[in-house]
C-alpha cells in the first residue's frame with residue numbers, strides 16, 4: 644500500500660471489514676467513521692471528510708491496541724454520505740439529507756449493538772452534527788451503548804481552508820492540488836451563517852472555500868491530526884457522555900459515566 648492510500652484506509656489490525664465472524668473479540672468498542680461526499684474547493688477531493696474520519700478512527704484504534712490491548716477497538720466501514728445540502732449547488736456533492744442519515748445511523752447502531760460493546764460515531768462533517776447528536780441521544784434513551792465524538796482541531800476554519808487542507812496534505816498528499824488552493828471567504832462563520840443557511844455555500848463563496856488554504860502545510864496537518872487523535876482517544880477512554888450523546892473531555896463538569 645502506498646503512503647497516500649494509507650491515509651484513506653483502515654489499518655488491517657483494527658479493520659472490522661477484514662475480520663472473520665468467529666474470531667471477533669467479545670463486545671469490542673466499534674468506531675463508526677461518518678464522512679461526506681461534497682465539494683471541498685478546487686483543490687481537495689470530495690471525500691475529504693471521509694478520509695479524515697477514517698484516518699482518525701483508524702489511528703485511535705491502532706494506538707489503543709498498542710497501549711491498551713484489552714480495550715479491543717475495531718473500525719467499521721465509513722459512512723461515505725452525509726447531510727450536505729448546503730454544498731448541493733456544487734457538482735460532485737452527493738447528499739442523503741438529515742432524515743436518511745438519521746435512519747442510516749439508527750439502523751447501523753441497532754445492528755452493531757447485537758454484538759458490539761460501545762459504538763462510537765466518529766464524525767468529520769459539521770453538517771452531520773445535529774442529526775448525529777439527535778439520533779445518538781435518542782438511542783441512548785432507548786438503552787443502546789452509543790456515543791459520538793467530533794474530529795475537532797484547535798482553531799479550525801470552516802470548510803476546505805487551512806485546517807482541512809493541512810490535514811489532507813498529511814493524510815493523502817497525492818490527492819491535494821495545492822496549486823489550485825485559493826483564499827476563500829474568510830469572514831467569521833457567525834457572520835455568513837444566515838446567508839449560508841438560506842442560500843447555501845455557493846452564495847457566500849464561489850470556490851466553495853471558507854477559510855484560506857494557501858498557508859496549509861503537511862507539518863501543520865500532522866500536528867493537528869496527532870492532537871485530534873489524542874483528544875478522541877482520551878474521550879473514548881474516559882467514557883463520559885453529555886446530554887447530546889457526545890463524549891466529553893474528562894475535565895468537563897456535569898458528565899455522567
Ligand SMILES: [Zn+2]
Nearest residue numbers: 691692803807
Ligand atoms: Zn470537510
